[in-house]
Amino acid sequence: MAGTIDVATSNLSSYYQSLDISQQFQYDRKLTPSKEERLPDPFTLKNWKRDINLLPNVAWLDIYKYLVDTTSEFTQDTVKAYKSLKAYSYFLCGHVQDIYYHDIEVECQFCFVKSKILSSTLQGKKAEFYHAWICTNKKSGSILTANCTCKSGLGSACDHVAAVLFKLLAYFQLELHTTTSSSKLSTWNQSKTHTSPRPLKKICFKRPKRSDLLPYSTHTDGVKDTKMNISYADPTAGAAGISEIQLTALKVAAPNAAIFTSFTTNRVHFGIPNGSQGKRIIQHDWSSIPRPITSLYDPEKAKLNSRDLRTISYHAFEEYKKLYTQNSYDKLCAVTVFPKRSPLWKVHCAGRIIASMFHRIAHSINNPNRALIKCIMQYKLEYDDAAVIYSKQMTDSALNCYLVTMRKNHGNFTLKATGLHINSKFPQFAASPDGIIHCECHGKGALEVICPYKYKEGLTNWYKDKDCPISESKLLKENHPYFYQVQGLLLVCELDYCDFFIWTQGNNAGDKIIIRVWRNDGFIEKLLPSLNQVFKNAILPEIVSRKQDRKSS
Numbered sequence: 340m341a342g343t344i345d346v347a348t349s350n351l352s353s354y355y356q357s358l359d360i361s362q363q364f365q366y367d368r369k370l371t372p373s374k375e376e377r378l379p380d381p382f383t384l385k386n387w388k389r390d391i392n393l394l395p396n397v398a399w400l401d402i403y404k405y406l407v408d409t410t411s412e413f414t415q416d417t418v419k420a421y422k423s424l425k426a427y428s429y430f431l432c433g434h435v436q437d438i439y440y441h442d443i444e445v446e447c448q449f450c451f452v453k454s455k456i457l458s459s460t461l462q463g464k465k466a467e468f469y470h471a472w473i474c475t476n477k478k479s480g481s482i483l484t485a486n487c488t489c490k491s492g493l494g495s496a497c498d499h500v501a502a503v504l505f506k507l508l509a510y511f512q513l514e515l516h517t518t519t520s521s522s523k524l525s526t527w528n529q530s531k532t533h534t535s536p537r538p539l540k541k542i543c544f545k546r547p548k549r550s551d552l553l554p555y556s557t558h559t560d561g562v563k564d565t566k567m568n569i570s571y572a573d574p575t576a577g578a579a580g581i582s583e584i585q586l587t588a589l590k591v592a593a594p595n596a597a598i599f600t601s602f603t604t605n606r607v608h609f610g611i612p613n614g615s616q617g618k619r620i621i622q623h624d625w626s627s628i629p630r631p632i633t634s635l636y637d638p639e640k641a642k643l644n645s646r647d648l649r650t651i652s653y654h655a656f657e658e659y660k661k662l663y664t665q666n667s668y669d670k671l672c673a674v675t676v677f678p679k680r681s682p683l684w685k686v687h688c689a690g691r692i693i694a695s696m697f698h699r700i701a702h703s704i705n706n707p708n709r710a711l712i713k714c715i716m717q718y719k720l721e722y723d724d725a726a727v728i729y730s731k732q733m734t735d736s737a738l739n740c741y742l743v744t745m746r747k748n749h750g751n752f753t754l755k756a757t758g759l760h761i762n763s764k765f766p767q768f769a770a771s772p773d774g775i776i777h778c779e780c781h782g783k784g785a786l787e788v789i790c791p792y793k794y795k796e797g798l799t800n801w802y803k804d805k806d807c808p809i810s811e812s813k814l815l816k817e818n819h820p821y822f823y824q825v826q827g828l829l830l831v832c833e834l835d836y837c838d839f840f841i842w843t844q845g846n847n848a849g850d851k852i853i854i855r856v857w858r859n860d861g862f863i864e865k866l867l868p869s870l871n872q873v874f875k876n877a878i879l880p881e882i883v884s885r886k887q888d889r890k891s892s
Contacts, residue, residue, distance in 0.1 A: 352382035354470075354488060365493055369474075369484045378443065381451045381472040381486075387439040394440055395450060396480040397507045399756055400742050403735060405482040405504075406496050426501030429456060435506045436468070442477070450477045452507070456487075456499040471499045478751055512676070512755075628671050629663040632656075632690040632766065633716075633882055641884040652883040653875060656767070665763040675758030679771075684759050687769065689717040690882045691761070692870055694770040694827030698820035701869045707877045709887055715878055718888050726792035733790040737842035738774065740851065741786065745838075749778035754786065762831045767874045770828035776838060785828055785837040789821070797845025798852070808839075815839055815856050822856070826866070829858040 358366060370378040429435060434457040441451040453472040471487040482504070484495055491497040635655050640648060675684045692700055692715065703711060713719060723731070738754065745752045753776065760770045774786040789808075794801050801807050808819040815822050825837045841852040881887055 352380050354382050355380060358493075362493055366486065369486060369495065372449070372483060378447075378449060378474065381441070381453060381474075382470075384441050384443075384451070387441050387453065389437055389439050391438070391510065393442070394438065394452065394507060394510060395475040395477060396511055396753065397475060397482065397504060398480055398511070398753060399508055400738055400754060401475075401480050401482055402501075402504045402508060404739050404742075405485075406501065426498040427505055429498060429502035430505040430509070434458075435502050438503065438506065448476060448478070449474050449483060452503070454503045454506075456502055469499045471497075471503050473500060473503060479746055480753075481746075513673075627667050628674065629667050629687075629761075629766075631686045632659065633686075635659060635883050636885055637883055638885075641886055643884070645880070648880045648884055649876060652879045655883060656879055660763070660766055663763060663766070668761040668763055668766070672758040672760055676756050684771070685717060687759055687761065690715065690878065691767055691769040692874060692878070694768070694824045694831060695820075697827040697866065697870065698823035700873050701823065701866055704869045704873055707873050712877060712881055713887055716881060716885075716888065729792045729795065730790045733795075733842065733844075734773065734788060737788045737790055737840065738786075740842060741788065741838070741840050741853070744851075744853065745776070745778070749780055752776070752778040760828070760832050762833065765831075767878075768827065768831050768870070770831040772828050772832065772837070775832075781836070783834060785825075785832055785834050786840065787821075787825055787828065787837055788840045788842060790842050795844055797843050797847055797850045798841070799845075799847075809841070809852065809854065813852070813854060815854055817859075817862065823866070825856045826859055826863055829856075830863050834858070 355363060355366060370380065372378065436455040436457070438452055438454045441453075443450060451472050451474055453470065455468040455470055458467040458469060469487050469489045469492070471485065471492070473485040474483040475481065476483065485500040486492050486495065487497045487499045489497055489499055492499070635652070637655075640651060643651065671687060675681060675687070696715065699711060700707070714721070742752075742754050745754070754774045755776075757772060757775045760772070762768065772785040773788045775783065776786050777783045791798075791801070793804075802809065802811060808816055808821040810816050815825065821839065825839060829835070829837055836855055836857050839854045839856050841854075843850045845851075
């Protein structure tokens with residue numbers, strides 16, 4: 340533990356001396372996590388280390404909890420509207436300089452990180468740097484407090500502090516501590532030392548997204564990255580779609596037409612080469628991301644009889660499976676983490692049996708109805724009902740509650756957001772767990788969260804409900820759709836266990852339940868033939884021919 344320091348006799352930083360008495364008291368309170376412990380002023384510390392391998396593992400939920408719970412300046416609504424915050428723009432535009440680390444003392448459970456952040460209000464040689472530091476737990480990555488030299492810095496959660504946190508998050512989200520990619524690491528560490536005016540045509544007005552994990556990823560030098568604007572409404576699909584001949588002619592006449600910069604389809608992006616008049620499209624890691632399974636569509640195949648269509652569809656799918664390795668699907672997972680349920684996420688879900696549909700598919704093997712097939716193909720928009728809206732609104736609170744609970748009993752417990760998982764062994768399936776968890780005692784697993792709308796105030800009398808997924812012995816019922824879903828995501832993600840967390844707003848014992856569900860290989864082995872049969876005989880022919888799409892239009 341850090342020793343107690345007498346502020347009156349220790350060296351005072353110039354920043355501390357510039358504060359008035361009330362502000363000094365507020366600053367002292369930040370550095371006193373308990374009566375027995377007083378942390379040193381980071382501005383007086385020496386021997387800071389510029390070693391990225393020492394940086395604390397700060398997760399998105401740590402940032403969310405800190406910004407929401409510790410200040411009235413960032414309300415819950417504001418955090419949900421993170422795209423409007425300057426903080427994320429500061430990070431993406433390279434305003435955050437190098438990050439330094441200080442362990443305070445070996446025995447101390449806390450550590451400091453600090454950085455300089457370029458102000459956005461002054462340009463050229465007049466540019467000003469703000470100095471921010473953040474105190475985190477060495478093991479868990481949870482954030483204790485922070486400070487910045489800007490006018491709002493004493494509030495602990497200014498835009499500059501948040502920008503440093505986002506840079507830390509990107510470091511671990513991109514797994515730069517485990518990768519050998521020097522290009523990613525170099526891009527992550529890019530920063531500006533001054534700002535300068537630019538012509539209007541070179542200014543990017545795109546709103547930042549959390550899927551933009553690296554500085555400058557929101558823009559390039561006047562060249563638009565087509566991959567960042569994917570639509571799942573394919574303009575080349577269907578009988579009324581644009582033909583390849585028309586696309587080729589359009590490419591020659593207008594190489595920068597909107598269809599080539601706004602849509603990504605098999606023919607638009609992969610089949611038509613860039614003309615000499617067009618600008619070169621800059622590719623990042625997106626180039627190795629798989630094509631959607633719906634790219635197997637061929638309008639000519641709609642004329643085939645059912646038997647021939649099934650045969651040709653099966654061979655087309657077998658060739659599709661050979662095109663991509665697990666590494667390609669892992670990259671797809673990485674770019675679909677944020678935002679959840681993005682257009683790209685929907686593109687790759689279409690035509691696949693997602694884990695949440697395993698139960699419906701398994702029980703419709705003899706006669707899968709058209710409505711189910713259309714749902715899988717995403718022919719019609721599905722609107723969220725009150726239960727789904729409530730679940731989405733409560734998920735962040737549930738995740739935070741789960742994280743706090745698990746950290747009490749599991750060593751170095753972490754919870755990471757994750758995207759769409761597809762396994763190269765069976766790319767006809769997909770799963771999207773609410774998180775990937777890991778601890779020293781149990782290793783890696785998945786998390787599935789439900790927030791029951793019907794019992795949002797508590798689980799009283801829930802077990803008497805026939806739709807309750809939990810048995811009286813507090814186990815997930817094997818005949819319930821949630822059991823199928825959990826086993827499905829364990830199959831796709833190749834994990835051994837999943838925590839099934841039931842969250843309500845109630846505060847009584849039993850109103851929040853964590854059930855650890857282990858992978859049941861026997862159950863999966865019996866389930867797979869049914870799923871594969873429906874996919875091969877009903878879904879795959881529809882992917883190739885889209886006959887039901889024509890009937891519904």
